[in-house]
Amino acid sequence: MSARTARRTLWNAVGVLLFVVMVFPVYWMVSTAFKPDQQVNSLTPTWFSVHPTLAHFGDAIHKPFFWVDVKNSLIVVSVTVVVSMTLAFLAAVALAKYRFTGRKLFIVLVIGVQMLPGAGLIIPLYVVLAKYHQVNVLSGVIITYLTAVLPFSVWTLRGFIIGIPKDLEEAAMVDGSTRIGAFVKILLPLVAPGLVATSVFAFISTWNEYIFARTLLNDGSKQTLTVWLSYFLGTSRHTDWGALMAASTLTAIPVVIFFLLVQRKIAFGLTAGAVRG
Amino acid sequence: MPGIAAETTARWSRRLPRTWGRLVRGSVPYLLVLPVVVVMGTVLGYPIYSLVRISLEKYGLFELIRHQGEYIGLHNFGLILHDTVFWHTLLRTVVFTIANVGLVIGLGTLLALLLVRVSTLVRILLTAGLVLVWSMPQVVAVQVWYWMTNFQNGVVNYVLTELHVGDYFQHDWYATTFSQLSLVTALIVWEGLPFVAITVYAALSQVPADLVEAAEIDGAKPWRIFFDITVPIVKPVLLILTSLSILWDFGVFTQPFLLIGQAHLHPGNYLMGVYLYEEGYLKTDFGRGAAISILMLLIVAAMSVVYVRRMVKIGDVD
Numbered sequence: 001m002s003a004r005t006a007r008r009t010l011w012n013a014v015g016v017l018l019f020v021v022m023v024f025p026v027y028w029m030v031s032t033a034f035k036p037d038q039q040v041n042s043l044t045p046t047w048f049s050v051h052p053t054l055a056h057f058g059d060a061i062h063k064p065f066f067w068v069d070v071k072n073s074l075i076v077v078s079v080t081v082v083v084s085m086t087l088a089f090l091a092a093v094a095l096a097k098y099r100f101t102g103r104k105l106f107i108v109l110v111i112g113v114q115m116l117p118g119a120g121l122i123i124p125l126y127v128v129l130a131k132y133h134q135v136n137v138l139s140g141v142i143i144t145y146l147t148a149v150l151p152f153s154v155w156t157l158r159g160f161i162i163g164i165p166k167d168l169e170e171a172a173m174v175d176g177s178t179r180i181g182a183f184v185k186i187l188l189p190l191v192a193p194g195l196v197a198t199s200v201f202a203f204i205s206t207w208n209e210y211i212f213a214r215t216l217l218n219d220g221s222k223q224t225l226t227v228w229l230s231y232f233l234g235t236s237r238h239t240d241w242g243a244l245m246a247a248s249t250l251t252a253i254p255v256v257i258f259f260l261l262v263q264r265k266i267a268f269g270l271t272a273g274a275v276r277g
Numbered sequence: 278m279p280g281i282a283a284e285t286t287a288r289w290s291r292r293l294p295r296t297w298g299r300l301v302r303g304s305v306p307y308l309l310v311l312p313v314v315v316v317m318g319t320v321l322g323y324p325i326y327s328l329v330r331i332s333l334e335k336y337g338l339f340e341l342i343r344h345q346g347e348y349i350g351l352h353n354f355g356l357i358l359h360d361t362v363f364w365h366t367l368l369r370t371v372v373f374t375i376a377n378v379g380l381v382i383g384l385g386t387l388l389a390l391l392l393v394r395v396s397t398l399v400r401i402l403l404t405a406g407l408v409l410v411w412s413m414p415q416v417v418a419v420q421v422w423y424w425m426t427n428f429q430n431g432v433v434n435y436v437l438t439e440l441h442v443g444d445y446f447q448h449d450w451y452a453t454t455f456s457q458l459s460l461v462t463a464l465i466v467w468e469g470l471p472f473v474a475i476t477v478y479a480a481l482s483q484v485p486a487d488l489v490e491a492a493e494i495d496g497a498k499p500w501r502i503f504f505d506i507t508v509p510i511v512k513p514v515l516l517i518l519t520s521l522s523i524l525w526d527f528g529v530f531t532q533p534f535l536l537i538g539q540a541h542l543h544p545g546n547y548l549m550g551v552y553l554y555e556e557g558y559l560k561t562d563f564g565r566g567a568a569i570s571i572l573m574l575l576i577v578a579a580m581s582v583v584y585v586r587r588m589v590k591i592g593d594v595d
Contacts, residue, residue, distance in 0.1 A: 117550065
């Protein structure tokens with residue numbers, strides 16, 4: 001018994017050590033963002049600063065294009081999420097509730113498309129979008145994001161709809177409702193949590209997207225926040241690490257909050273509806 | 278005779294609304310999937326069609342402005358297949374992918390096994406930490422990595438020196454290709470571990486406890502229990518995770534591109550995604566870029582067959 005306790009203690013120690021190692025980069029980002037410059041640039045790291053400062057955050061948000069690019073990110077994200085959720089929901093209902101010829105082909109396409117690497121698509125998308133004057137405008141990026149968000153949304157929503165017991169829907173039909181009536185009264189409220197979770201996931205992947213935003217948006221005033229962050233260091237010889245970490249923290253905050261909210265709901269279904277990452 | 282005719286008409290008139298109803302009901306699923314199919318067809322189908330066309334053309338900046346390429350047959354493909362940079366990049370990417378997938382799946386599984394063995398409190402702590410890491414955006418993670426490994430006062434050099442691993446004072450991690458790609462690997466593994474660990478842990482909790490207990494009572498050795506009971510249950514999940522990781526790591530772009538940095542990128546440290554970006558997009562040689570894209574997409578498609586077939590089976594069952 002004592003050997004067992006000793007082993008358990010050992011495993012716990014390993015677990016805590018791994019926690020420290022895994023979380024350290026995140027801690028280091030946040031703590032650097034709050035540290036005064038002289039502690040940031042010192043050769044000996046300050047593990048915990050007793051004199052936190054907000055100066056770096058001020059520097060970061062006063063960098064050119066910060067607010068414009070925050071606005072751009074918000075526009076791109078909200079339009080993409082609203083449009084893709086509406087369209088994906090309809091297709092998910094078809095997959096979950098109907099058997100029809102071509103269903104299998106549709107599933108193959110939905111899953112297959114998610115496997116295409118983004119890098120492999122930048123050239124054709126750039127050329128085609130340039131032809132229709134969709135380069136360097138937000139709409140071009142939005143329609144590009146739809147193709148990335150739609151497949152996994154269809155797949156994940158399908159999972160949520162299947163999870164609804166069929167008896168409930170049938171009971172509503174027996175009560176004299178039509179199929180559409182049953183749908184609105186029974187299906188929609190039950191699927192709402194799934195819809196929220198999928199939207200948040202679409203939000204996160206759109207907010208984080210980099211390669212298409214980088215190639216399709218060239219002007220500083222047209223870019224999204226991730227592209228803004230990637231250009232943060234620019235060509236200056238002196239690196240402002242404090243401001244860079246403050247900017248990184250600001251970029252990460254919305255994602256972290258939303259991710260923590262829905263992670264449980266969606267994580268275990270992730271292998272079934274993989275997100276292109 | 279007229280009787281039969283009347284009867285047929287009657288039958289028809291009775292049947293007609295029903296056929297209509299069936300037709301309408303039959304078309305519902307198609308109407309539901311139509312919007313998605315239209316969007317995907319236009320925004321993805323059309324570019325993929327032009328991808329094939331452009332790959333057979335001389336298509337540079339001039340042609341981009343004219344919206345008209347010049348047909349040159351398989352010339353682009355010939356150029357690439359005779360280019361040693363392509364073959365070296367492909368080989369480097371394959372080795373890189375094997376190393377990354379091996380590490381992330383191996384370490385992730387070990388982490389999941391650890392999660393089973395620790396006390397509830399430590400498990401909650403560790404899981405929360407993993408989810409936090411999981412939620413970090415790629416571009417943000419790159420900046421943090423860059424800060425931690427900078428040669429002047431990066432915390433990694435400080436810690437390694439303090440732990441007496443060696444003299445890492447002002448060690449430049451960006452000096453050699455191997456060191457650069459190792460940093461990228463460390464970053465990708467760090468970012469990928471939570472997904473693997475948490476998913477495998479979920480699968481491990483499906484292992485029936487009474488089965489393990491019964492085996493223990495029968496005197497089975499721990500490793501026998503692991504390989505005969507645990508592994509078969511976790512195997513399908515590991516298979517999916519491995520195929521996904523292979524596809525993601527093979528096509529990786531953001532991490533190597535931003536961490537190594539534009540100034541340090543050269544044909545000697547390209548990965549497939551970066552190669553494509555530099556050769557096709559940046560040099561505005563879209564024809565050649567398109568040909569590289571096609572080769573890359575074909576390789577990925579071939580690799581994803583296993584995964585897609587498995588997923589389709591899941592989608593078909595329910």
